[in-house]
Amino acid sequence: MNELPFESDQQRDTFLAKLRTSGYRGVPVPVIERLLNQIDAKCIEAGAKAAVNNPQPHFSKLIVETFWARRQMERHQATPDEGLSFLVAALLAMKELNKQAEAIFLEAANDSDSTPMLAITGLHALVQMEHPDAEPIARRLLEDPREGVRAHAAAVWPRLNPEAYNALLATLKKPLIDTPTAGKVLVGLLQSQRPGAMDHVVRWLSGRDATTLGRCCADLSIYRPPGASQAMIRVLDGATKQEARQTLMQMLYRVGDAAASAKLIAIVETGSDAEARYIVEEMSGYEKTPGWNDQLRAAVRHRGDESLLPIIDQAVRDAANWRDR
Secondary structure (H helix, E strand, O other): OOOOOOOOOHHHHHHHHHHHHOOOOOOOOHHHHHHHHOOOHHHHHHHHHHHHHHOOOOOHHHHHHHHHHHHHHHHHOOOOOOOOHHHHHHHHOOOOOOHHHHHHHHHHHOOOOOOOHHHHHHHHHHHOOOOOOOHHHHHHHHHOOOOOHHHHHHHHHOOOOOOHHHHHHHHOOOOOOOHHHHHHHHHHHHHHOOOOHHHHHHHOOOOOHHHHHHHHHHHHHHOOOOOOOHHHHHHEEEEOOHHHHHHHHHHHHOOOHHHHHHHHHHHHOOOOOOHHHHHHHHOOOOOOOOHHHHHHHHHHHHOOOOHHHHHHHHHHHHHHHHHOO
């Protein structure tokens, strides 16, 4: 732990890799303090995560001071500081929701000079602390020129404003809506649980190419709003292109809830030979839910094609070998 300051980028990267492998646990306090005093954003990331995993009373004050010092330097040098978002995330993880943290969260989300990641992290922090400015800031960020910022604002705004539904629908109907924003808007519509919301989601997704489906349904699988699986199942039922169908099946597997699993098992039992084999080859081995491989075996036997069973058995062995490495 005596490598700081680093003599080379390789030495730095090796040291930081060791910290990642340890889950940033057991890092001595002086090392964390020195990491937070480095210029390099990678060191700031490591220092912030280590501070969260090795809490000390003075760390939050140190992170606040580090944020403002780096923010001032960033403005002076006119160079984006990628380390700032890690400091904001650390304050949030520490549940430091005091006035000092509040000022940083507002700065991060509200300042036009913030990098996309800093603005997104600041917005999520304000949402978590139920700050009254979270809703107007999210509404403003829906018009941000950066697609990633717009996308995340669209995902959280419905939680802050019951009137967001109509605005999200209007956004979804824009002819040139970008895919990241569309994905978050679809999440927001389902989160509203308004009558007809799922119909709008299904209608927008239906007929899209596999790439668009993959990116938008990935958001549904990550945020998992109510009805996400049911919406994807309806789109899958109407899809005819093989690549689109395979993408939707992958997204259902990623969600892995009861409805998604039941749909995939039904395809193995009664679907086409190609799709049954695709599910067995791509989705066996690692168990996202307990008993998944046994469900696949039962579905294969129900289908009457036991030639698929060795594929499952081999995938299970491969998964076990990978786990034991």
